[in-house]
């Protein structure tokens with residue numbers, strides 16, 4: 001089987017994808033600079049799959065070092081590109097760092113593809129490109145809206161760079177996966193999300209509140225035009241999401257694409273409100289979440305969920321896990337982190 005290069009492979013979605021790729025029989029080489037992860041994730045992966053992935057500590061902003069990885073592993077047949085900064089708020093504070101890191105990394109990988117004859121590329125994109133969609137569920141041909149943050153803009157620009165790079169390189173094959181809201185952790189609780197500092201995202205904030213790291217959750221607005229007034233998202237289990245990458249890699253390597261550049265939504269097709277998430281978490285864990293309602297968070301959209309028909313049909317993939325199982329996996333991961341911290 002082909003070797004797959006996974007950039008950002010020790011990150012949250014990256015590590016879960018490495019596990020699924022290994023379990024599907026692929027050889028995996030990870031590139032990471034641990035900017036938002038750590039070396040222990042490699043042990044977590046190995047303890048699930050029984051196999052430590054090959055690993056190179058490289059910063060993709062370093063072109064020479066990036067090329068070095070392709071020289072060392074001539075068997076690379078496809079790239080899954082996760083490595084990127086991803087905090088919306090931070091991107092407003094440090095826009096240039098976001099453009100430099102997220103765009104330069106992509107450019108260096110594309111240059112390396114040309115130079116070393118690697119043609120298959122899977123890109124980690126986001127539903128943020130749809131902004132506040134006019135129609136729900138949102139399909140892949142919904143218009144791309146002006147990004148509300150530099151982070152979101154790097155995803156939009158990256159998709160454009162990929163399309164432009166294909167013009168003089170007709171041998172390139174690209175799939176962009178637009179993630180909705182990935183949550184949860186591997187059922188083994190050996191890998192999961194590692195938020196640094198105060199979590200921005202809902203589910204890590206809930207699990208940290210439940211375990212006592214945070215006093216209470218702020219619910220950002222209950223005056224939206226939704227049934228219970230809180231905002232609605234499409235929360236997808238990270239293992240389901242990871243499996244979609246395996247399907248997409250297979251599609252690239254087997255030459256099954258309908259066109260050389262494709263885009264797929266990865267979600268469940270179902271929207272859940274903030275209050276529904278809180279209640280589902282309380283039900284499945286038996287832990288009450290202290291919360292208060294605050295103002296809306298700037299830049300948040302009211303509601304968005306995916307039309308997953310295209311991904312279901314073309315990737316022969318479907319999100320399978322129920323929200324309660326997913327929230328329980330997030331809780332088990334939080335408890336694992338807590339136990340590890342207490343035992344030093």
Ligand code: UD1
Pocket residue numbers: 086087088126127128180181200201202203205217218219220221231232233274297300301304
């Ligand atoms: C957003 C982007 C997503 C991006 C992600 C990275 C959209 C639609 N999605 O996700 O593409 O990858 O940021 O961080 O723009 N909430 C609270 N209290 C909290 C935290 C969140 O009420 O403490 C609410 C939010 O208002 C939102 C929901 O929970 O309604 C989910 O928020 P979050 O987990 O931050 O994800 P998005 O903002 O949807």
